Amino acid sequence: MGTVVLQNVWKHYGKVEAVKDLSLTCNDGEFLAVLGPSGCGKSSTLRMIAGLEKATRGTIAIDGQVVNDLEPRHRDIAMAFEAYALYPHLTAFENIAFPLRIRGASSSEVEAKVRDIAGILDIVDVLDRLPRNLSGGQQQRISFARAMVRSARVYLMDEPLSHLDAKQRSQLRSELKRLHQLRGLTIVFVTHDQIEAMAMADRIAVMDHGVLQQLATPKEVFNKPANLFVADFVGEPPMNLLDVKVEMDGAAAVLVGNGYTIRLSDARLVEAAGQVAGSEAVFGMRPLHIQFGLGARDDALPGESLVRAEVVAFEGLGDTAVLTAKLNGSMIRIETAPENRTEPGDIITMRLNPRYMHLFDKETERNLFH
Amino acid sequence: MAEVVLKNVNKKYGQLEAIKDLSFLCREGEFVVMLGPSGAGKTTTLKMIAGLEKVTSGSVFIDGREVNDLEPRQRNVAMVFENYALYPQSTVYENLASPLRAAGETGDVLDGRVHQIAEMLQIDKLLDRKPSQLSGGQQQRVSFGRALCKDAQVYLMDEPLTHLDAKLRHEMRRELRRIHGEFGTTTLYVTHDFREAMALADRVIVLMAGEVHQIGTPSQIYNEPANEAVADLIGEPPMNVIRCELRQDSGKLMFTSMDMCMPVPGTLLAAVSKLPGKGEVHMGIRPTHITVYHDRSQAGIDAIRAEVYVLEPLGGVAVLTVKIGQSLVKIRVSDEFEARIGDSVWVEFAHDRLHAFDAATGLRVG
Numbered sequence: 077m078g079t080v081v082l083q084n085v086w087k088h089y090g091k092v093e094a095v096k097d098l099s100l101t102c103n104d105g106e107f108l109a110v111l112g113p114s115g116c117g118k119s120s121t122l123r124m125i126a127g128l129e130k131a132t133r134g135t136i137a138i139d140g141q142v143v144n145d146l147e148p149r150h151r152d153i154a155m156a157f158e159a160y161a162l163y164p165h166l167t168a169f170e171n172i173a174f175p176l177r178i179r180g181a182s183s184s185e186v187e188a189k190v191r192d193i194a195g196i197l198d199i200v201d202v203l204d205r206l207p208r209n210l211s212g213g214q215q216q217r218i219s220f221a222r223a224m225v226r227s228a229r230v231y232l233m234d235e236p237l238s239h240l241d242a243k244q245r246s247q248l249r250s251e252l253k254r255l256h257q258l259r260g261l262t263i264v265f266v267t268h269d270q271i272e273a274m275a276m277a278d279r280i281a282v283m284d285h286g287v288l289q290q291l292a293t294p295k296e297v298f299n300k301p302a303n304l305f306v307a308d309f310v311g312e313p314p315m316n317l318l319d320v321k322v323e324m325d326g327a328a329a330v331l332v333g334n335g336y337t338i339r340l341s342d343a344r345l346v347e348a349a350g351q352v353a354g355s356e357a358v359f360g361m362r363p364l365h366i367q368f369g370l371g372a373r374d375d376a377l378p379g380e381s382l383v384r385a386e387v388v389a390f391e392g393l394g395d396t397a398v399l400t401a402k403l404n405g406s407m408i409r410i411e412t413a414p415e416n417r418t419e420p421g422d423i424i425t426m427r428l429n430p431r432y433m434h435l436f437d438k439e440t441e442r443n444l445f446h
Numbered sequence: 447m448a449e450v451v452l453k454n455v456n457k458k459y460g461q462l463e464a465i466k467d468l469s470f471l472c473r474e475g476e477f478v479v480m481l482g483p484s485g486a487g488k489t490t491t492l493k494m495i496a497g498l499e500k501v502t503s504g505s506v507f508i509d510g511r512e513v514n515d516l517e518p519r520q521r522n523v524a525m526v527f528e529n530y531a532l533y534p535q536s537t538v539y540e541n542l543a544s545p546l547r548a549a550g551e552t553g554d555v556l557d558g559r560v561h562q563i564a565e566m567l568q569i570d571k572l573l574d575r576k577p578s579q580l581s582g583g584q585q586q587r588v589s590f591g592r593a594l595c596k597d598a599q600v601y602l603m604d605e606p607l608t609h610l611d612a613k614l615r616h617e618m619r620r621e622l623r624r625i626h627g628e629f630g631t632t633t634l635y636v637t638h639d640f641r642e643a644m645a646l647a648d649r650v651i652v653l654m655a656g657e658v659h660q661i662g663t664p665s666q667i668y669n670e671p672a673n674e675a676v677a678d679l680i681g682e683p684p685m686n687v688i689r690c691e692l693r694q695d696s697g698k699l700m701f702t703s704m705d706m707c708m709p710v711p712g713t714l715l716a717a718v719s720k721l722p723g724k725g726e727v728h729m730g731i732r733p734t735h736i737t738v739y740h741d742r743s744q745a746g747i748d749a750i751r752a753e754v755y756v757l758e759p760l761g762g763v764a765v766l767t768v769k770i771g772q773s774l775v776k777i778r779v780s781d782e783f784e785a786r787i788g789d790s791v792w793v794e795f796a797h798d799r800l801h802a803f804d805a806a807t808g809l810r811v812g
Contacts, residue, residue, distance in 0.1 A: 241483075246683060250756045250767055257756075257787050275758035275765070295781065298761040311761055314613045364762040389620050391645035394668040394681050395734045395778065398645070400620055409616065411762075 077139050078229035078262030079104045080125060085134030087120045087286075094120045096286040098134070102230075105260040107253070109277035111267055113309070117286040118266045119234055125264060126232050127151050138229060156223035156236045162207040162215060169194075169203040172221045179226065193221045196255055197248075213244040220248070224255065233265045237272065249275055270310045274298065282306050298362075300446035304436045307360050307443065313398060315434070316366075316408050318359045322352050322435075331359050331435075335404030342379040342430035348444045349435055357444075358436040363398065363411040365432035370418065373425040381428040387418045401426070448509030448522075448599035448632055449474045450495060455504035457490055457656075464490050466656045468504070472600075475630045477623075479647035481637060481667075481679065487656040488636040492602050495634065497521050509599055524598035526590060526606045532577040538564070538588050539573040545595045559595065566628060567591050567621075583614040587621070594629065603635045607642065619645055640680045644668065652676050674808040677730055677801070683765060683776040685730045687803065692718060692725040701729050704771030708748050711797040717812030718802050730801035730810075733778040737794045738766060740785075745792040754789040768793060 080102040087095035095117040102108040110118040123129040125136060127148035135142050143151050154175075162171050172193065173186045181189070194200045197217045207215055220236060237245045253276045256263055267273055273280045274294040282289045282297060282305075290302040301307035307315045320331035320338070329349035331338040338359060340346055349357075376382045385401035385408060392414045399410040401424060408426070418424060435444045450472040457465035465487045472478040480488045493499040495506055497518035505512050513521050532541050542560045551559065564570040567587045577585055586606065593601060606622075607615045623646055626633055637643055643650045644664040652659040652667065660672035671677040677685040690701040692710070699710045699718065710718050721727055738752075739745040752768035752775065759781045766777045768791060777793065785791065802812045 242682075243684075250758065253758060254756045254787060271760055274761050294759050294761070298759075298781075308613075312612050313616050362762065389623060391619070391623075392664060393641050393644045394664075395732065398616070 077104055078102075079137075079139055080108075080230055080262070080264060081135075081137045082121070082125070083135045083137070085121075085124065085136060086132045087117070087124060087129065088132045094286050095124070098283075098286075098288055100281055100288060100291055102262060102264050104262055107256045107261075107263045107265065107276055107278045109265045109267060109273035109280045110283060111270060111273040111280050111309075112283035112289075113268055115285075116283040118268075118283050121283070122232055122234055122264060122266045125230070126153060126155055152229045154223045154226060154228035154231045156220055156231070156233045162218055162222075164207050166206075167203065168199065168205055168207070168210065168214075168218045171207070171218055172203075172225050175222060175226045189225050190221075193225045197221050197251055213240055216240055216244070217248065220252075224261075229262065231261055231263045233263065235267055236265075238267075238269070245272075252276060271312070274310070282309065284309070299432075300443070301434065302443055302446075304358060304360075304441040304443075307434060307436070311362055313363045313409050313411065315360045315362050317436075318403070318406055318408075319438075320357055320359045322349050322355060322357050324350060324353045329353075331357070333359070333403065334406060336383060336406075338381050338383055338428065340381060340430070340433075345430050345433060345435070345445055351444055352435075352437055356438040358438060360434035360436060361428060361432055363409040365429065366408070366410045367427040367429065368399075368401075368410060368412070368416075368424045369427065370422060370424055372423055377427075379430045381430075381433075383426045383428060385424055385426055387420055387422040387424060389420060390418055392417070399424075449476075449507075450600055450632065450634065451505075451507040452491070452495075453505045453507070455491075455494065455506065456502045457487070457494060457499065458502045464656050465494075468653075468656075468658060470651055470658065470661055472632060472634055474632055477626050477633045477635065477646060477648045478651060479635045479637060479643040479649075480651045480653055481640060481643040482653035483638055483679070485655070486638075486653045488638075488653055489604055491653070492525075492604055492634060492636050495521075495600070496523050496525050496602055521600075522598050523600045523602055524593040524596040526593045526601065526603040532585060532588055532592070534577050536576070537573065538569060538575055538577070538580070541577070541588055542573075542591050542595050545592055549597070563591050563594050566594075566625065582610060583618060586610065586614075586618060590622075590625065594625070594631075599632065601631050601633045603633065605637055606635075607637075608639075622646060640682075644680070652679065654679075671801075671810055673810055674728065674730070674803050677803075677810070681732055681734075683733050685732050685801070686736075686773075686775045688729045688731075688770070688773045688775065689805070690727050690729050692721070692727055701727070703773065706750050706770050706773075708750060708795070710802075711800055713798065714800060714802050714812040721802075721804055721811060723806060726805035728803040728805050728808075730803055731795050731799060733765065733776045735796040735799035736775070736777045737796070738768070738777050738779060738783070739792045739794070740789075742792050746794050748797075749792040749794045752791055752793050754785045754787055754791055756787060757783070757785050766791075 082098055082100050085098045112118050124131050136144055172190045176186045199217050202214055237248055279293055280297050281291045284305050290306045297310055318333050320333045323330045329340040329346045372384055385403045388402050389400040391398045397412050397414040399412055401408045453469050455468045482488050494501050546556045569587050607618050647664055649663055650667050651661050660676050668680055674687055690703045693700050693702045701708050752770045755767040755769045758765045762781055764779050764781045766779045768775050801810055803810050
């Protein structure tokens with residue numbers, strides 16, 4: 077069991093408000109990623125759940141019990157941090173066994189549990205070694221195994237993969253997600269890496285400047301970002317964002333940009349755009365969601381908007397390619413297959429599907445389309 | 447502009463051989479990217495060309511002239527580093543002008559050149575500002591501008607985009623290509639990021655542990671990797687490599703491993719039959735060249751049964767890892783794809799995208 081509930085939690089460091097009125101729930105058996113840039117308050121949040129920091133205001137409850145005043149060791153949580161402090165004089169096996177031994181586990185139980193977690197993390201062959209005889213990646217796995225070996229209500233992790241090279245990181249990412257799903261563990265995982273959050277989490281809490289921006293599944297965060305910050309922070313290459321003015325034209329809405337227009341005919345979008353008629357807004361579309369054809373075309377499908385642009389660059393990246401096109405003064409990135417090669421100077425027609433369009437209120441930065 | 451040639455270059459630090467018998471040619475006006483993991487010897491190579499490190503043996507030629515014994519400033523190269531060293535107390539204009547002054551330029555010529563380069567880099571409106579008033583990307587551009595102001599024969603760049611955020615990195619990558627197009631400068635660029643190499647290079651030199659593994663166009667490096675190590679360096683996730691045995695089955699040569707058996711495609715037959723040893727072979731396929739089905743009836747006859755290991759959505763796309771026998775195989779799927787750990791699925795490899803590697807040497811044979 078492990079349900080974590082934060083209610084109206086604030087954290088002040090002197091005058092600095094690191095976490096502002098944060099309310100969120102990590103359900104039993106859920107993998108919750110807390111995602112944001114450095115300084116967004118994600119680590120402070122985790123440290124308050126762990127009991128390493130006191131909440132200035134608000135309540136933190138684990139399984140219905142308010143833990144604000146409980147010492148970390150009384151909260152029944154396990155922690156894995158970026159830096160792996162292994163005991164240098166103990167073998168990998170004894171390092172992993174440590175949390176079990178201090179809790180008085182029998183030697184047969186220790187043996188079984190250590191072997192089990194070592195098998196999952198692929199470190200069975202190095203259990204006899206001392207830390208100094210292990211690679212950085214192996215040490216990280218040992219540290220991970222030590223955090224995961226005992227059962228706890230909640231597992232808290234602060235960027236535990238950040239010191240690994242790309243390959244080890246993606247490997248351990250897969251293993252951690254499996255471990256979570258197979259065992260039904262409750263995990264709160266802090267990261268600045270959106271790929272990590274997307275890949276592993278059931279839900280993502282996106283934070284910026286101490287404020288929760290969105291709490292949703294990875295797909296929702298990607299496809300229906302709540303506001304401009306989330307749209308911009310998540311996705312690689314990042315979402316195309318264009319400054320436009322919203323004008324109404326009968327049953328259509330027209331987004332007037334710098335020397336180009338995007339005509340919206342989809343009824344739902346026209347209505348939503350109407351909320352900011354006559355005002356400035358930001359139009360957004362992800363590079364992956366823009367279809368295009370070569371040459372000038374006028375064969376729009378119902379709801380679709382066609383916009384012409386000139387190819388500036390085409391970068392083949394192996395599995396994918398990134399096309400950059402010029403829309404008068406603005407640049408648009410399109411992610412496509414390497415086979416769809418175009419040359420600088422080519423005219424393309426972008427086919428914008430209403431399903432993938434975003435329009436952000438310039439003032440509130442809220443996503444009006446989702 | 448000039449060509450750069452390295453001939454049998456070795457570099458030792460005490461017992462450690464950092465660079466082993468390195469030879470390559472960077473043509474006049476070419477954009478060559480040196481790609482490799484950390485510790486490959488990329489920066490060392492760049493420094494030997496710049497004259498910041500001495501070669502232990504072998505020769506470095508710039509524009510046909512051996513430069514082994516020349517001082518850095520006599521080599522006429524410009525270097526751009528990861529961290530852009532600008533004069534903090536000077537304006538952008540002065541930062542750009544100082545290398546020109548050092549080269550003896552004055553008056554209108556100097557002024558004209560500064561403005562020309564500032565325009566090219568789209569920093570002409572920032573000339574009065576100090577570095578502290580610039581964004582990271584703008585500082586990066588000023589740093590490039592300084593290098594360009596040197597009017598060098600060769601530009602050397604060491605991971606110049608590493609510390610930029612994703613958006614700026616994309617912008618600067620495109621910008622770099624554009625600048626190269628306009629100036630036609632001979633450029634040697636070092637990175638550990640395969641995307642940068644693919645996007646920027648006319649040709650890529652793959653360097654690992656001080657040795658060249660392959661020199662080729664981005665397309666050659668991706669489609670015809672010289673060996674397993676190169677295949678493993680390109681792509682996110684990189685190429686899957688599955689240990690197999692070759693077996694004859696009713697007259698057909700088959701790739702077989704635990705729980706897998708599929709015919710060797712015609713295109714690979716000749717190369718695979720010549721392999722020495724007991725018929726061991728490593729089969730390679732990229733994650734994007736595998737199709738996965740929930741239902742056997744949708745899949746072709748050569749489809750292989752696999753067990754879902756984990757599914758990771760990455761925004762728009764997802765990576766599905768499946769287990770085939772003892773091998774974990776990664777597949778790029780749409781983020782609409784759904785599966786649970788332990789599900790049975792059917793996977794189909796694109797036959798024309800299969801590679802075969804010699805199990806003993808790792809060399810690609812087809």
